[in-house]
Amino acid sequence: MAAIGKSKAGLDKNNKYDRQLRLWGDHGQTALETSRVCLINASATGTEILKNLILPGIGSFTVVDGHKVQGEDVGNNFFLTKDSIGQSRAKFATEYLSELNEDVSGDFMEEHPESLLESNSDFFSQFTIVVATNLCERTLLKLGKCLWEKNIPLLICRCYGFIGYMRLVVREHRVIESHPDNAHEDLRLDRPFKGLVQYIDSIDLNTMNKKDHSHTPWLIVLYKYLQEWKEKHAGELPKVYREKNQLKDIIREGIRRNEEGVLEDEENFDEAIKAVNTALNPTKISSQIQELFNDDECTNLHSESSNFWILVRALKEFVENEGNGALPLRGTIPDMTADSERYIQLQNVYHEQADSDISIISNKVHDLLVNIGRGGNITDQEIKTFCKNAAFLRLVRCRSLEQEYSEDSDKLKDLSHHIDDEEPDDVIFYVLLRAIDSFYDKYNCFPGWYTDQVESDVIKLKTCLSKLMHDWGLNCMIKDDYIHEMCRYGASELHTMSAFIGGAAAQEVIKIITHQFIPFNNTYIYNAMKQTSVTIEL
Template sequence: MAAVTKSGLDKNNKYDRQLRLWGDHGQSALESSRVCLINATATGTEILKNLILPGIGSFTIVDDKKVEGDDVGNNFFLLRDSIGTPRGKIACELLSELNEDVVGDFVEESTSNLIENNPSFFTSFSIVIATNMDEKNLLKLGELLYKYNVPLLVCRCYGFIGYIRLVLKEHTVIESHPDNTLEDLRLDRPIPAFQQFCDSLDLCTMTKKDHSHTPWLVIVYKYLQQWKNTHNGAAPINYKEKTQLKELIKTGILRNEEGVPDQEENFDEAVKHVNTALAPTKVPSEILKLFDDPECLNLTPQSKAFWIMIRAVKQFVETDGQGALPLRGTIPDMTADSERYIKLQNIYRHQANQDCQSVSNSVQRLVEEQCQNPENISEKDIHTFCRNSAFLRVIRCRSLEEEYNPQTANTPLLGQHLEDEEESDIIFYVLLRAVDKFYEKFNHYPGFYTQQLESDVQELKVCLSKLIQEWSLPPVSKDDYVQEMCRYGASELHTIAAFIGGIAAQEAIKIMTGQFLPIDNTYIYNAMKQTSITVEL
């Protein structure tokens, strides 16, 4: 057994809870990530706080502004004594104190200058998080990062409204951690070794102790064979037939001398699991789509490991798998004696290893064909991929350019929400877009100067109308909402920033670890009603 250093033990203790969520490989991915934050706003520093604490590798703050009184009032990571000093520098210093494992840095330069003069600066990061950027520079940044497939997380807090937009060309997820999954037991096409194991057991001649500790999976298999023998080899397919199988299983429960059934938990478990155990073995539709994806069908020397392995799994399904994915290799907990449960466990595990080896052989051939480095895909990677082959996902978000172009904008969805009898939170997305049009025209946000509040309300209505016309949608009357947006005056409330900071950090961690499914692609939070909506724009 390899020795564990004190620092290793300390790190395991330090990150114990999150290691349970995404494992040591997920933590390793997090610790190698480089995060860029644009603007050390209240929202931005809240996001970084929630990334620094779990241990990202490093962060860089890009901010050319000085600390002002408003910053100190809503940002816990800026001090009154810091007014007039570089905002990115102060935020970097205080945030770095949260975790000594994380390296922090700052760049006192405008985002527009960096995009213009040093665009490669942004392409070296694992993810770029942009907070409170104006539309013009945001679109330039979005175009640059989309081209190089660098994830961009756009975050904004505007009064009582929170907004998050994820922009990435392609993001592959191996460990999506679905909430509800059926066990991969394959009773409709049993593993040969499992059949032999079940056939070696005779429920009728067992002792009472062995009978009550036979795994429920064996019980279901045996009574399923009895059913098939009287139904032309067919398995139960509807509710009535499955109920009849359950009743058949109950007849196998031992009884005492008075004919009263014993309490046998394993038989109760067998009856309970009939419906899920008889689920047909098939390739999920989401995975079939990946098999037909051009990235899978047309491999190149530049293909990502994900697509190499997808192609290998596709080949397995068409050959050794006989229409099925690699076996997952796990069985649920069940009432059973240790010896038979472990035998059962080993049968599934051994078959899963065989399937994985078949996929591994295909991966090696494909890597050689594409002249890639065979060390880029480890056996551990292939094993993880096979174990999760039913839950693989690919996220492709539309670019900001597509979203902001009236010709390619998702206007049907916007129109549907705006026409809803019940007020939809999508109205705040429309208003934020109108606010950006206002800023582009007047170089300040509506309501920022209180003495201009009334005129700003009228001008924002004009901006909103023009935006609706660009989308070719019917006019909307949202005067109360327009006045509310002007009343906000682009203020950033810390409570809203803290909430959005937690959600945005969660989405960033999904991207950096390659685990769990990120949003696709826009999230809007309405703090007035404490409601939210996720839409694909």
């Protein structure tokens, strides 16, 4: 009975999370369901982020917030009500958020992050990722330093009027399944492997009957006529547009004619002609993968090296030896017009070569683990997934907040070309937000917070901005219109903005947790007035 109940529960979960399982698979969902997320401050933006993480099924969340619910909170936060005014914001937000998904457990701490950092900084060690909203610069830097030392990812989010801001702080984020949008198939027609050559050489298009001729996979057709081309061109592949058109003409001549001399309807030949432009891409190592091979973490393995770097080192050794300069075969082929028997045979040829490459890399991984004296093991499934995605590996390394906020930061000194223009790009709002933080640090309130002081705050903010730009060595001007607009916002947090940033931020958190898809690096700014955005490394 227990087994039946468990099976039913698993089936229900598959139905519940069906759409997202198609995106990141069972292993991605498992990573999500075992994650622990900490939210600092249950602001409108913070609760929107958590909502979008609770619904897909994170393991647990903890809200750290020492504030009491205010009237403005109820006005922009769907997870607070007027009955909660004067009560713990952390407690009430957690209760309402927990109702979204019974699979997710929620907890809260009624404490300000500043005091928690002072009294128990190890508290944050338990989390997979920390999301911080609406923190002042002083506290943010303390939190950033604490998490950087513990190697825990931090995502900073902020909505300020019609401006949204996110900053990802992570030492090293490794992505195996980056899910590229427009990846070419790994067919190796430019350098066919032995198994493929033997299989296709065993097929003779000229002796086939009509049905078989029109149902031979286009990959075989293209290979056959490619060899004919190479014989006439000193073994070279067609490279330029004119040469590819000539190959297409050769394939077109291979289409059979009926008794009346009319071309037969052979869809597989049409597919082969269309594939000429995409299937003959040279097999090579991308610059991103080469950078991984040259990275110190790859060349200097040690007993604390992560699985990722051990796999990269094994991959590098494979490329330099058995792979003859190529990555392991991906092992998949696209759908094509063909009879089932020959399509499966062709598919098996690619599968067998891919399995052979995986086996070689598995042996290298085992030897590396022994050589560096590292305990544990790397599973066969992990190695298989790594090999299948070897061409799409990505590495994101962000700078720490401490580096960014350093006055001699070269990155900050390079901001002039973003803002010294008649129509500056959205990076200008990063500068303005930093000036606002300086304003808060000096006056303990945000510019425009009190509506009767907006005009005087404009002058104060201009002073803070001038000092900031002087400290950064920026010799450009920011129009007064921008400064007036930031003061008019009065640090307001609009729900529509919170909803937008909440969705975007949750997406980045999921990327970090699942190690799938590529997160932004490292600062994102959204301008709702123009519906534009920019990503910049700071």
